[in-house]
Amino acid sequence: MNDVIDLLRKVTPDLLQGTVVTLQITAVSLTLGMIVGLPVGVGRVYGPGWVRRILGAYVTLFQGTPLLIQLFMAYYGLPDIGITLGRLQAAFLTLGLNSAAYQAEYLRSALQSVSEGQMIAARALGMSKWQAIWSIILPQAVRLALPSWSNEAIAMLKYTSVVFLIAVPDLMGQAKILSSRYFAPIQIYLIVAVFYIVLVGITYLILTWIERRVRIPGLTSGTE
Amino acid sequence: MTAPILRIEDVHKSYGNLQVLKGVSLTVQPQEVVVLVGPSGSGKSTLLRCINLLSPPTKGRIWLEDQDITAPGVNQDRVRQRIGMVFQEFNLFTHLTALGNVMIGLTKVRKMRKNEARDLAMFELERVGLADRAHYYPAQLSGGQKQRVAIARALSMDPHIMLFDEPTSALDPELTGEVLAVMQKLASEGMTMIVVSHEIGFARQVADRVVFMEGGVVVEEGPPQCMFKQAIHERTRAFLRTIEYMRHAP
Numbered sequence: 001m002n003d004v005i006d007l008l009r010k011v012t013p014d015l016l017q018g019t020v021v022t023l024q025i026t027a028v029s030l031t032l033g034m035i036v037g038l039p040v041g042v043g044r045v046y047g048p049g050w051v052r053r054i055l056g057a058y059v060t061l062f063q064g065t066p067l068l069i070q071l072f073m074a075y076y077g078l079p080d081i082g083i084t085l086g087r088l089q090a091a092f093l094t095l096g097l098n099s100a101a102y103q104a105e106y107l108r109s110a111l112q113s114v115s116e117g118q119m120i121a122a123r124a125l126g127m128s129k130w131q132a133i134w135s136i137i138l139p140q141a142v143r144l145a146l147p148s149w150s151n152e153a154i155a156m157l158k159y160t161s162v163v164f165l166i167a168v169p170d171l172m173g174q175a176k177i178l179s180s181r182y183f184a185p186i187q188i189y190l191i192v193a194v195f196y197i198v199l200v201g202i203t204y205l206i207l208t209w210i211e212r213r214v215r216i217p218g219l220t221s222g223t224e
Numbered sequence: 225m226t227a228p229i230l231r232i233e234d235v236h237k238s239y240g241n242l243q244v245l246k247g248v249s250l251t252v253q254p255q256e257v258v259v260l261v262g263p264s265g266s267g268k269s270t271l272l273r274c275i276n277l278l279s280p281p282t283k284g285r286i287w288l289e290d291q292d293i294t295a296p297g298v299n300q301d302r303v304r305q306r307i308g309m310v311f312q313e314f315n316l317f318t319h320l321t322a323l324g325n326v327m328i329g330l331t332k333v334r335k336m337r338k339n340e341a342r343d344l345a346m347f348e349l350e351r352v353g354l355a356d357r358a359h360y361y362p363a364q365l366s367g368g369q370k371q372r373v374a375i376a377r378a379l380s381m382d383p384h385i386m387l388f389d390e391p392t393s394a395l396d397p398e399l400t401g402e403v404l405a406v407m408q409k410l411a412s413e414g415m416t417m418i419v420v421s422h423e424i425g426f427a428r429q430v431a432d433r434v435v436f437m438e439g440g441v442v443v444e445e446g447p448p449q450c451m452f453k454q455a456i457h458e459r460t461r462a463f464l465r466t467i468e469y470m471r472h473a474p
Contacts, residue, residue, distance in 0.1 A: 121315035121374075124276060125329040125381060126305035135332050140319045218363020219318045 007187055011178045015195055018174030025160045028092045030153055033099030040100060041107030046133055062101035068162050070094045075166045091163040102152050110145035143219055150207040154200050171195055229254045229385055229416050235284035237270050244270045246440035255414045259427040262437035268420040272387045276307040305333060308378030312390040314370040316362040322373045323358040326380045348376040352406050368399035372406055388419040422467045436460045
């Protein structure tokens with residue numbers, strides 16, 4: 001038992017540093033994913049045919065290939081065409097664009113589940129199509145997409161662990177370094193697992209709180 | 225005779241091979257209340273959607289006041305601001321309170337300031353007797369209340385004409401009265417209205433004219449007392465008998 005406490009004392013500072021990096025990558029990727037995913041999701045539903053096809057291809061590309069390959073392409077592949085990214089930049093870009101594809105899909109299905117009558121009523125009031133999308137359809141769709149978006153946020157927190165493969169010192173990257181330093185991989189990976197689960201738990205609580213805050217009677221997905 | 229507020233001339237509407245309207249002509253005078261009746265599939269609702277350009281006619285022309293709204297290059301959003309529409313399924317905006325529903329057209333379309341819009345929206349809610357429900361969400365309102373909010377929402381845009389697409393058909397029978405009362409009040413205030421409805425009592429009391437449609441054309445039209453007593457066409461008589469019977473049926 002003393003061994004474990006001793007080890008914890010030694011590795012915690014580094015793991016906390018890794019936690020900061022993990023949270024940073026998660027936050028940036030989710031934000032970038034939102035900024036890109038929102039127009040992609042809207043364009044997938046309301047854009048003209050050619051826009052829908054291009055965005056569909058983008059989503060298929062990022063959903064249909066392993067995240068790790070996307071990361072390697074961004075970090076090792078892009079320099080071949082003259083674009084050199086730092087480790088963190090490559091991580092942000094890959095995870096952000098990957099998340100955008102998923103977020104766009106969640107938003108798309110939410111947009112499609114808003115009843116058609118909402119658009120018709122908005123147009124009948126004299127709103128333009130885009131005004132109706134922005135003021136009437138999106139506020140409803142975003143609320144409907146929130147539960148799946150929460151899952152995406154939690155998944156992202158764990159997906160970020162792939163970045164240790166391009167030597168980003170996130171939580172997982174620290175685990176790898178520490179486990180070879182102290183020759184105690186099992187113990188250290190277990191400690192890191194606990195770190196992740198605590199992060200996920202906190203994130204879950206925050207998101208549930210937000211969901212409750214923005215809930216509107218009669219506007220929920222699923223059976224409630 | 226004053227200039228008509230709405231003039232529909234030989235309007236056709238097809239969806240692919242399906243011809244729904246086959247040449248409808250109709251003229252509506254200011255402050256007139258026209259009740260459209262006819263069997264389902266006769267094209268009544270489609271005609272309303274043509275009038276406010278939600279699905280523009282494939283052929284024919286429609287004049288709203290002095291403007292040919294079917295002419296190419298017409299700003300359809302502008303036209304719709306002058307035409308209020310009330311739907312069978314209410315279509316209230318789910319994420320907004322009753323007040324929010326009535327305000328949003330004012331702030332987003334008429335670009336009114338929030339305070340101003342709120343006051344006007346409250347006034348419209350009072351008109352339909354729902355000021356005390358201003359902060360309820362649609363899911364917290366009864367069907368009749370929802371429809372009255374929908375009427376207030378349409379009225380907020382200060383429309384020149386109101387279209388009602390079976391406004392009471394989705395309501396439980398005991399809730400239709402409150403909606404019809406609001407509509408009757410509107411009519412008495414001089415609102416021009418086209419109402420698709422099978423409410424015979426409403427048609428008798430409020431309508432200036434009853435128009436019978438079948439198979440995408442206007443079969444017959446006239447003042448309610450004539451139409452209900454001595455319609456010329458056997459089809460009209462048969463249909464009116466049926467809805468009258470339905471009304472008295474348990």
